[in-house]
Amino acid sequence: MAGEAPELSAQERAGKAFPVSWDQFHRDCRALTWRLNEVGPFHAVIAITRGGLVPAAIVARELGVRVIDTVCIASYEHNKQGELQVLKGISEAAMKLGGGTGKGLLIVDDLVDTGKTGKLVREMLPDAHFATVYAKPMGRPLVDTFITEVSQDTWIFFPWDTALSYHPPLRDGAA
Ligand SMILES: O=P(O)(O)OC[C@H]1O[C@H](OP(=O)(O)OP(=O)(O)O)[C@H](O)[C@@H]1O
Ligand SMILES: O=c1[nH]c(=O)c2nc[nH]c2[nH]1
Numbered sequence: 001m002a003g004e005a006p007e008l009s010a011q012e013r014a015g016k017a018f019p020v021s022w023d024q025f026h027r028d029c030r031a032l033t034w035r036l037n038e039v040g041p042f043h044a045v046i047a048i049t050r051g052g053l054v055p056a057a058i059v060a061r062e063l064g065v066r067v068i069d070t071v072c073i074a075s076y077e078h079n080k081q082g083e084l085q086v087l088k089g090i091s092e093a094a095m096k097l098g099g100g101t102g103k104g105l106l107i108v109d110d111l112v113d114t115g116k117t118g119k120l121v122r123e124m125l126p127d128a129h130f131a132t133v134y135a136k137p138m139g140r141p142l143v144d145t146f147i148t149e150v151s152q153d154t155w156i157f158f159p160w161d162t163a164l165s166y167h168p169p170l171r172d173g174a175a
């Protein structure tokens, strides 16, 4: 509508970009596993989909954990956060392994931003260990183990969301 400022997406509000390659992501997941190896053993890994699926696979492989479950939560549509929707809860079998409270379970996600997603899963499994690869300051207090902190005004670009493309030279105004 004329005169109305367009609503900025979380990515536009973020301003800074932090692109992550597959190689970098794999290294960061391995570094995360080094830390988690000191905390475990874990009965099962719970991946927060979809972003948690890739780090969960790498972490579970490194830790030798073969039981993997998912909790399926959607909140961002591309880069705008809406209401959290739990599309699939934690399975009965995984709940049982964690004694009903998540003890001995490892929750994995790619990142915490505002912390809304992490908070919801923590409520489901209060005694589980929560690990993410990246953390922004608002969500950081919710996470037990992470590898890299980026500022709240940074948008992380994951390799599964991006593709190689032309980038103009700095002197032509590229960031
Ligand atoms: O700390 P928050 O502000 O809640 O944001 C973090 C969550 O947002 C992203 O998931 P998204 O909802 O985009 O779904 P996806 O994992 O399927 O991409 C990301 O993978 C985290 O799960
Ligand atoms: O790809 C993403 N990058 C981010 O920085 C982010 N924050 C919430 N959800 C996100 N998704």
Ligand SMILES: [Mg+2]
Pocket: 048, 049, 050, 051, 052, 073, 109, 117
């Ligand atoms: Mg996610």
